Every structure is written in C-alpha cells, then in structure tokens.
Amino acid sequence: MNRVGRDGAQSGMDTILRAYLDLSRKVVIAVSCTFFALMVAINGLEITARAFFATSFSWVQEVSILSAMWVYFFAYALIAKNEEYIRVDFAAQLMPPSWRRAVDIFARLVTIAFHGVVAWFAVETFRFLGLFTTSVLIWPESLFVLPLLIGAFDIAITETIYLYWQLTGRPPIHPHPLPATVE
Numbered sequence: 001m002n003r004v005g006r007d008g009a010q011s012g013m014d015t016i017l018r019a020y021l022d023l024s025r026k027v028v029i030a031v032s033c034t035f036f037a038l039m040v041a042i043n044g045l046e047i048t049a050r051a052f053f054a055t056s057f058s059w060v061q062e063v064s065i066l067s068a069m070w071v072y073f074f075a076y077a078l079i080a081k082n083e084e085y086i087r088v089d090f091a092a093q094l095m096p097p098s099w100r101r102a103v104d105i106f107a108r109l110v111t112i113a114f115h116g117v118v119a120w121f122a123v124e125t126f127r128f129l130g131l132f133t134t135s136v137l138i139w140p141e142s143l144f145v146l147p148l149l150i151g152a153f154d155i156a157i158t159e160t161i162y163l164y165w166q167l168t169g170r171p172p173i174h175p176h177p178l179p180a181t182v183e
Contacts, residue, residue: 014170017161024154032074035167039067058136065087069144073151080155083162105166112159 015112046060092103126149129141 003159013166014181016041017164021081021158024158025078028074028077028081028154032071032078034164035067035070035074039071042067062134062136062139066139066143070147073147077151077154077158080158108159108163112156112163115159117153119149119156122149122152144174 033048042060042063046057049055049057086181092100095103126142126145129145130139133139134141134143
C-alpha cells in the first residue's frame with residue numbers, strides 16, 4: 001500500500017475515532033448535567049417539603065443516590081476524555097524521552113486493564129443485582145451499577161483510542177476543552 005492509501009486509511013480511522021470521542025463527550029456531559037440537576041431539584045423539593053410542610057418523600061434518597069452514581073462515573077469518563085487525570089510525573093520528566101514514552105505507554109496499558117477489570121466486575125455485579133429490587137421504588141438494584149458499567153467501558157474505549165494514537169505518533173486532540181471557569 002502506498003503512502004497516500006495508508007494515510008487515507010489512517011485519516012478515515014481517525015475520523016471515526018474522533019467522532020466517537022466527540023459524540024460520547026457530548027453524551028457524558030448531557031447525562032452528568034441532567035442527573036446533577038435532577039439531584040439538586042429533588043433534594044430541594046425534599047428540603048422545602050420538610051421545612052414548610054413537615055413531610056418527607058421516601059423515594060428521594062434512592063433517586064438521589066442513583067443520580068449521584070451517574071454524575072460521578074460520567075464525570076470521571078469526561079476526565080478521561082480530556083486527559084485531566086491528576087498526575088505525579090516529576091520522575092518521568094527526569095527520564096530520557098524513550099523511557100518517558102515507555103512509561104506513558106505502560107501507564108496507559110495499566111489504565112486500560114484496570115477499567116477492563118472494573119467493567120467485567122460491573123457486568124457480573126449488574127447480573128447479580130438484577131435479582132433484587134430497591135425497597136421504596138421497587139426498581140432493579142442493578143440500576144445502581146449501570147453507570148459504573150457504562151463509564152468503565154467508555155473509559156477503556158477512550159484510553160484504547162489514545163493508546164492507538166500514542167503508538168502511531170499522533171497526539172490526541174481535545175477539540176472541545178472545557179472553559180477555564182468550568183475547570
């Protein structure tokens with residue numbers, strides 16, 4: 001295959017991978033913000049009901065916890081997409097460039113393996129918890145693991161895309177970085 005054909009294939013692959021990252025970034029942000037708004041709204045309703053009407057809604061805690069799970073794991077997926085992990089890389093900066101590259105690749109492989117294992121355990125836990133329901137809303141308990149399952153798979157896919165780019169010498173591009181006021 002000539003250089004033009006190879007670059008065309010890589011460009012096509014990059015287009016698909018960037019489309020996945022762009023779409024999944026939008027979904028992650030929308031889901032996180034929606035569940036955060038829901039969590040604030042129902043807890044505001046609970047506080048208002050207790051303060052003014054001396055009543056409480058038994059379903060608020062279940063929905064609040066479920067919403068928090070979606071916010072947490074999807075926000076973590078956004079951190080992975082933007083490569084905004086907390087890093088302690090002062091030691092890596094002292095290494096020669098070839099070692100630094102090896103350490104970066106190893107760290108990415110460990111991250112992929114970790115999230116792969118988390119996703120696998122999430123699938124098993126999801127199956128098991130499907131046997132049970134919540135005490136108030138009678139929803140499947142597996143709903144509490146669903147955001148972890150989806151988030152772990154998304155992070156593993158995202159990290160695999162970044163590993164591919166790292167191995168092929170193309171730096172990942174973050175087309176929609178968050179504004180500084182959000183960070």
